[in-house]
Structure formats: C-alpha cells, structure tokens
Amino acid sequence: MSKTNQPNLAALRAEEPSLKSRYAAFQAAGLALDMTRGKPCAQQLDLSLDMLTVLTRDDYKAADGTDCRNYGGLDGLPEAKALFAEFLGVQKDEVIIGGNSSLALMHDTLARAMSHGVPGGAASWTSQAAAQGGKVKFICPAPGYDRHFALCEHFGIEMITVDLGESGLDIDAVERLVASDELIKGLWLVPKYGNPSGLIVSNEVIARLARMKCAAPDFRVYWDDAYTVHHLTDARPDQLNLQSACKAAGTDDRVLLFGSTSKISFSGSGIAVVGGSAANMAWYRGHLGFQTIGPDKLNQLRHLRFFKDMAGIEAHMKKHAAVIKPKFDAVASALKSQLEGVASWTTPTGGYFVSVDTPDGCAKRTVQLAKAAGVSLTGAGATFPYGKDPRDRNIRVAPTLPSLADIEKAMDVFCVCVKLAALEKSQ
C-alpha cells in the first residue's frame, strides 16, 4: 500500500451532491454499527457452545490422572502443551500454557524483560538503558497492532517505525537498525494475516530475521501469531516457523511466539500460549512460579475435549471462515465498486481485518464523518506508533462483528465518507 492515492477530483466533484445527500440519509437513519475491534460475532461463538458442557461431574482428570480441579501444573497440562506446541509449530518443551490472554503473556514477558532481563542479556533492559543513558527501543512495523504499540508506551519503550507495506516488512531497514544499536531490544510482528494488513510474512524475511546480526545479545522478536489458523480460504500459506529458522541459524533464543484460542473458542475464555527456546521457557517458568500457582486447567481440559487435536481445530476454523468470509467479501465488493481509484486496500486471505489507505490526509476525517453517521471505526492513526499515521491515510476495518446486512450498510457509509473527506481535503 505504498502508492499514494490521488483520486480523480473532477469525477469526485461531479458526485458531490449525491454523496452529500447519501450522507444526510445515513445520518437520519440512526445507525449504530461497530467495526472498531476484531471481535467475533455471536454466530461464531455459537460454534463452540458445546464447550460449555463438555466437562461433566465424572470428567475432570487429565491423561496422567491430574485432578484439574486442584492446584498445580504451573506451565500447563502435558496434553495441552503437546497440542499447542503443534499449534505454534514448536517442540513440546518449547511451549507454556498461560491464562486466557496472549496479550497478557506479551505484557508479562515485556514487564519481566524490563525489570529482570532475558536470557543472553547482562542485566535487565531497564538497567542497561540507564547505564547507557538511553531508552529501550522496539522496532514497530506499521501499520500494525495498536495494543503492541500501547505496551511499548506503557513501559517507556521508544518505538522506531519501519514500513510494513504491500511488499512486506522492510527487512533491510530492520537489519540496519538492529546491527547498530544495542538498546534495540525487540520487534513486534504478526506473522500471518497481519493486523491490520492481512500480510503473510515471507519466508525470506523469516530467514533474515533468524540470522540477522543484532547488536543486542538479548534481542527478541515478539512473534504474535494471533491468526495462525484463521484462514478465510482453502489456501494454506507455506510459512517457515521462525523458531525453527532461529534454531537453524543458531539464534535459538531470539524469538518469543504467542498465540491463543480467543478467536477460536471463546474470546476471554480461551487459552493463551507462549512458545520459544527451552532457555526462554525456563526463564518464563521461573518468573511464572512467583506470579501464580497455576493456570485454569479445567479450561485447558475443555479445549482438549472439544477440539481433540489440530485436525479438530482446523475443522472448527473452517466453520468460522464460512461465517465471516461473506463479510470480508462484502467489504471487498463495496471498496471495489465505490472506491476504485480513490483508495487502496488489502484483500486478506485470513485474519480479522482489512486495511484501507485513503488519499493522504483523509483518514482522521473519514473516521470522524463515519462516527457522526453512526459507524464506529478503529481510530485513525491507531495502526501506527504513538497513534500518529504520518500520512493520515490508514484505516483498519474490522468486519467480523456486525451482521452481513450491517456490514453492507457500514461500508456504504464508509465509502461515502472517504470520498467526502477527499473532497474536503481538495478544497
């Protein structure tokens, strides 16, 4: 999406009266549509309803006899670890089952790296920065996920934006940066069906992330594999596993992988996992033992009983795709029929988002106009560090929650707003 959208102004101006009257009609309709976040819809949640009753009065023990109703099992049930190792594409000793939120696992690993440091580092990130009179820094490919950026801000980590455009991550820039600055301690990336771009990180980029020279011996890639099985089509990306690539490159400890079933089973009642080298897992387990006596093993058991295995998860995700693919199609169809030549956008084959680039300087105004017509969108700028899109053009569209009919309505509103914003901008 690196090209600049330069709409045909004459055509837009000709359409202006019609756009204005359509907009007025939207305002009069009293819409209240929410496309702000990647939330599943009720029909998706219904797919997992049997999980609510899958455990019974006679079924609460793990395969090794562990009573899942009692304390213990700090890093997860063995069979849950086996399943989610496969899920993340790592070995059984390279995964820990956490609570209900992969965001919490990212938050906690970051908090621990700041306060205590990580394997390979001489000291905590905070004290290294203090000793050098600088700040801990993270590379933040953008557009990206706002909650990643929020975590950096929260922990006082300086964000360095690197382009994540239609041709993928600017890995040349990443290599240059990490080679020269020992306080660059990490990089965020959603490897598959990225948020918001839908981008699938290429195998070349993965190989280079694994072998690039880092000035910081304790550099970490935060590999947020949130959409690893969230396919919208029958295509299955043939993506290298970064942990495997790191092992091959002798940089075993470089990556922390994150995943969850938040958008597979129930959002908030799923299970979250963190993966990485045995050294990284020992580090995490060591910290975890101070924080908790153990996770909710009954909920792990629910997932095991309901999904059984990876084939079960894959089959389940096809049902999700059947529910949400028509919504993505509706978004694509609205964009194509109404914004051709005005904006550009992604056509993801998985994940939860469509990324739209308006003409430069029009994103904020578009979101504002849509809001005033009853359609809530993710805030413009949210997909960039510090909430600042330098070209004020990127908008994340989240089509899963509303009904198909509402998506169609919302996209009509959206497209009209983009054009109105472009017209305003041209004046």
Next chain:
Amino acid sequence: MSKTNQPNLAALRAEEPSLKSRYAAFQAAGLALDMTRGKPCAQQLDLSLDMLTVLTRDDYKAADGTDCRNYGGLDGLPEAKALFAEFLGVQKDEVIIGGNSSLALMHDTLARAMSHGVPGGAASWTSQAAAQGGKVKFICPAPGYDRHFALCEHFGIEMITVDLGESGLDIDAVERLVASDELIKGLWLVPKYGNPSGLIVSNEVIARLARMKCAAPDFRVYWDDAYTVHHLTDARPDQLNLQSACKAAGTDDRVLLFGSTSKISFSGSGIAVVGGSAANMAWYRGHLGFQTIGPDKLNQLRHLRFFKDMAGIEAHMKKHAAVIKPKFDAVASALKSQLEGVASWTTPTGGYFVSVDTPDGCAKRTVQLAKAAGVSLTGAGATFPYGKDPRDRNIRVAPTLPSLADIEKAMDVFCVCVKLAALEKSQ
C-alpha cells in the same frame, strides 16, 4: 508462640528407645504423605462439581445482556463485582475481578508499584529507591506466608521481619518503622485465620494500621484476605474491615485487599479479586487495560450461578468445614497427646494451617526426619523472610489434603520426629 519450649529431657530420654523403634517402623512402612501445601482434598472439590455443568448452551449472558463468550468487561461483570465487593467488605466501585489467582494480583500490583508507582507516590518505587540510594522495603510479619516473601525477594524488596506471635502483630514495632523510613512501602498481612498462625488480626491492630503515620505517602498494606470465609467453627470473628477503617482515618488509599475462591470452588479455576479505594481501583484498571482485554467472564458466570450470593458462599463453606474440621481435630489431638510440654502450637478456628513451634533449633531436623519417613512438610524456615527462621523452630502443618487416616499417621510420624530432633539437639 513467643515462649521457648524446653522439653523435659529426662522424660524424653526415657522414651528414646520407643521413639527410635517407632521411627524405624514408619520408615519401613513406605509412607508417602504430603502436608506441604494448603491444598483442598478431593472431597472438598467434589462439593463444587455442579459448577462444571452449571452453564448451558442457553445460559451464557450476564444480567445486563453481556455475551460472556465475547471480549470485554475489563474489570468484571457488574453482578460479580457486587458479590465480591460484599465478599471483601468493600463498596461496589472498590473491587476488580481478576483472573484465577490472587497471588497473580499481588504479583502484578507489586510489579506495577515498582515500575510505575502507586497513587500518592511521586514516582515509581524503583526510582524513589534509586534516588535515595536505598532499597524498597516491606514489613513482613512472621511467621507468615512464604509466597509473600518470595515476591519480595523476586522484586528485590528488602524484608524487615516483625513478630507475629501468639499475642498478634507487634504493631508498636510497625508504627515505629513506617514513621521513620520513606522507603518502607508496604506490609503483608493475612487478616483472618493467618497463614500459618491461624491468627485473627485484632480490631485494635486494624485501627492502628489505618491511622498510623507513614513516612511514605505511597505506603500500602497488602491485605491478603485468603481465608475470609474459611471458618472451621460456627464462630464468626467480628473483625473490622481495614478499607472502612482507612476511610474513617482519612487514609483511603492505604490498603489493597485480595481474595479468591481458590479454596471455595476449584483451586486454579476459581476467581480472584482485588479491592481498594476508588483511586486504587482506577490505578489498577488503568494498568490492567494494557495487560488484557478482559477476564474469563464465563467462569465468573459459573460462580454466580452456582453460589448465587454471599449466603450461598457461606453455606458452601460449612460443607468445607464439615470435611476438614475432623482433620484439624486429629492434628490437635495428636499434638496434645504426644507433644505437650515439648512443643507449642496453634488451634485455629479457620483457615488451612496449624503452626507448630518445636524446641529452638529443632525445626529443620524435624522436617528432615519426617521426610526420611515418608511425610513431606513445608520446609522449615519457609514461614520467615529469606527462609530463615532465627530460632529454627516453626513448622507449618497443612492438614487438608491427606485423608483423616493419613493425617493421623502423618501426625504420629511428626510427633516422633519432633521428639527425636529435641533429643539430638540436647546431646
């Protein structure tokens, strides 16, 4: 338990041959009994079995219509907050429902205080300490809970031991300490049925904790109300609520209260809560919003459906008491019949532990002897900061997990070991 146990050595020596032959018989019996931790037994967990199936395909919505299967509800369902506000004895806006572990809530509040500071403080605890060239310090009443002490060590917090003897907390010492040192930022206390002492903190101490002058404006009492409804008898302690006392004293932000249903419903699959002033809760919520999108609301709903209200929780706890009271009685009876004059101990009316003081210098050896005879006890010293019991005499006995028959066996072993350790010590 401040007195020194000075056993009648002549009597012990007379008993020595019999003690030695009983010990040899225990060793030969191949026992494997675990009294290390406060874990509920299967019969207690059975009491909540209906919770496994209490939600159904048609019952997953909160009272306000919230679909508990989806994201949201950062600080808990309104009805869960109402119930657990009552549980902690605070107002509805003074509670947040966390994940499954109150230990995690304590860990996280501590981590945040260290890295970001708390309301009333000029800076993070870490930077205040650095600015003054000192260390953050906590007052640790002892004997106390080993995991509290472990958290302090983990975060590099210096522990100052204050006596928590049979006459309660040495509040004079606490007042002196907090008045003079601005880097004393906190104090741990289990207010009811303390771990391991079973002690009920007196209303005088509570009132003085609320109104004492603290050099640190950002001092916090970590009020771990882990056993607030865990009565063993029909008596109900008439205990002041520290949050109410603080409000009355104008020190509203002084306390953070913690609780959970880990020993009420399922251990690991319960729900945990943190309470405190509206300012403290706003602070916590602010941090929480970076860490997670929300807790497991379905599990909150399970608890609400199963317990309904405080009366439901109280009634449920009577069933727990019926299961475990005989075990506590067996411990008391063994101690009384075998260790009178040799050791001293508590007779708690609630909670999960009995605290035993052997003669000075005998705790480690007792635990070692018991282990060699197949009875695992909490490590000697665990109940003191840095794992160091200055008089090497305190042992925490956790009688809930083993069967009554096993408790009787284990206590026989225990009593013999105390006497053998005392004999060795006297030589």
